[in-house]
Amino acid sequence: MMNMGMMQHSAPYENPASEEAFNHLYPCSVFFIMSSMGGTWTVKVNVHNHLSGKEGFITIPFTVAEPAKSKMNSFTAVHNGEKYFISLIEPSSPKVGINDMEIAIYKKVSMMSFPADSSLSVILTPEMPTMNHGSPNNVNPVHIGKGHYKGKVNFTMTGLWKLNMDYMSGSAVADSTQSFEVQF
Secondary structure, eight states, rough: OOOSSSOOOOOEEEESSSSBBBBBBBOOOOOOOOOOOSEEEEHHHHHHEEOOOOOEEEEEEOOOOOSSOSSSEEEEEOOOOOOEEEEEEOEEEEEEEEEEEEEEEEEEEEETTTTTTOOOEEEEEBBBTTTTTTSOOEEEEEEEEEEEEEEEEEEEESSSSEEEEEEEETTEEEEEEEEEEOOO
């Protein structure tokens, strides 16, 4: 929850996929849609102990710094006026050659609801602006479940790459202005 004083809003998140711990952890994620410069973030975690039958929650404050290179984009779709949030998940450790690419797409339904979206198709066009070239053998990200889309991106050399993304809804263009920068 982002508390901005006069208003509050939530953000896209993913609860643990299982009630079973993995290495004593319950993997989950929050996609913070803005830094803490506009207010304060907290994450409320509900816990249920199946052995004791006890239940409770803890609220944890988070400080979200403004990133040097954003891994979150948003756009208002041209075809329907709805707001989408996109998070770049992979590549997290880019290398020369073919890299796994993963993004997550969420649609804003209200200030408190950002469900995963599976309705868009994505066209990936990598570009190396300083060298004025792209790369071959890329695979457009496709929906694999829960708003996650996976594909492949080919980096032919080190340096700054721009991952241009076109988002389509059927044959209608939702957005063609978004990109992520990857430098290694």
